[in-house]
Amino acid sequence: xxxxxxxxxxxxxxxxxxxxxxxxxxxxxxxxxxxxxxxxxxxxxxxxxxxxxxxxxxxxxxxxxxxxxxxxxxxxxxxxxxxxxxxxxxxxx
Numbered sequence: 001x002x003x004x005x006x007x008x009x010x011x012x013x014x015x016x017x018x019x020x021x022x023x024x025x026x027x028x029x030x031x032x033x034x035x036x037x038x039x040x041x042x043x044x045x046x047x048x049x050x051x052x053x054x055x056x057x058x059x060x061x062x063x064x065x066x067x068x069x070x071x072x073x074x075x076x077x078x079x080x081x082x083x084x085x086x087x088x089x090x091x092x093x
Contacts, residue, residue: 049060 046060049057052060
């Protein structure tokens with residue numbers, strides 16, 4: 001008592017553009033890289049902190065970097081339930 005082939009083909013046809021887009025996005029993310037010799041220079045964006053000195057510039061840059069990493073981890077952890085629900089939704093497929 002399985003799902004008939006035409007229904008599966010219809011669903012595959014509907015989700016094909018989305019899966020192609022996700023595959024393309026995944027491949028582009030894999031190709032991203034930052035050269036080790038040229039890290040991101042935040043002083044170009046936060047130049048007004050230069051009056052505080054190099055030590056405070058480093059502290060502020062570290063705080064901003066850690067905040068971004070914390071936010072990314074927070075988003076991923078809070079969306080694990082959504083991913084699980086989506087997987088359960090298409091489990092019969």
